[in-house]
Amino acid sequence: MIFYGYFRSSSAYRCRIAFNLKGVSPDFVPVHLRRGGGEQKQDAYRELNPQALVPALDTGESVLTQSLAIIEWLDETVPTPPLLPREAGLRARVRAFALAVACDIHPLQNLRVLDYLRTEFGQDQTALDAWCRRWIGDGLAACESLLVRGERRGDFCFGDAPGLADICLVPQLFAAERFGVDQTRFPRLKAIAEACASLPAFADARPAVQPDSEA
């Protein structure tokens, strides 16, 4: 298998954690989102993923895109350890948490969106940082509430083992740090992130330790 990603992409970061949790090690091909106007926009990559976004996973049979679809595929084809609970209602709550990050926070801080705000709307870096902090801050506050509302047990978002929710949370907290979001508002999320950080699957997926890192 070949995994196409970028060290700092939140969605590639999610997939790396999932691969590590499952003990799967695809070959890695970096796609530099800044170099040459963005390698993800070049024809060679668009052939793989018409969306011109990372990540993509060439399974040998087909090319999969969208981090959550890749992670659900991985969970279905390599069932142990499970990334989703068995009971349908709880699965829905885990997926909702993941989607609250993947739909309602992350796309708004995406590079193409920030480029548009800069070039078309003439916004400077200060305005872009405030924009990112708004959506990340509101979004994570809602995520904190989603967990507080449930009867939480265990060190992770939904129980004693990490899963899809934690996989989405950790890269989003990394981005929150980058954009200067005050994280003292999210004590529960922070405690979960610390529990995750102690696991090799999460530690080895950090952007700073990837082969294409520029940190």
Next chain:
Amino acid sequence: MIFYGYFRSSSAYRCRIAFNLKGVSPDFVPVHLRRGGGEQKQDAYRELNPQALVPALDTGESVLTQSLAIIEWLDETVPTPPLLPREAGLRARVRAFALAVACDIHPLQNLRVLDYLRTEFGQDQTALDAWCRRWIGDGLAACESLLVRGERRGDFCFGDAPGLADICLVPQLFAAERFGVDQTRFPRLKAIAEACASLPAFADARPAVQPDSEA
């Protein structure tokens, strides 16, 4: 079951189609996104959904949020007719198509985002419409390519019966129409939408025929 939605919300529209395909009829409580500064932001609704977004589904046991999580839950608890194929690789492609709409198009045209662009960045309606057209246009062009790339058979996105991909596509094309996106670029998507429109499950889910419609 109680479904909280809004006639024009794309994500509520997705759920309505899914309920209709499954023959499920939850009670409906409208949440007016404009009235009184937005009923979704009021405490009563935030108790249900801390994200202050529609839709939400009170199943009697818990409150589910995020349209894709609700639809996957429905598919798991009411398996017939299936909204996802059985084979893992194909499931991943259907989910990726759905997520390409739900993550990379829809959140950028969301009311709260347009409100921010208007109030904080001082953009007028013309600029907002261009913003929406950009993300919807690019996103649907990628969706068209995702389908063209696969060996498509049948009248729907992935085969002879509608499923999760079609459920996400149709409301997004409705929004594309609202924002004046040129749809002649997407002949395959348009043909699929026409096949969907002939089915009562889709026709009965249209915003214009909902009890809270202002059309």
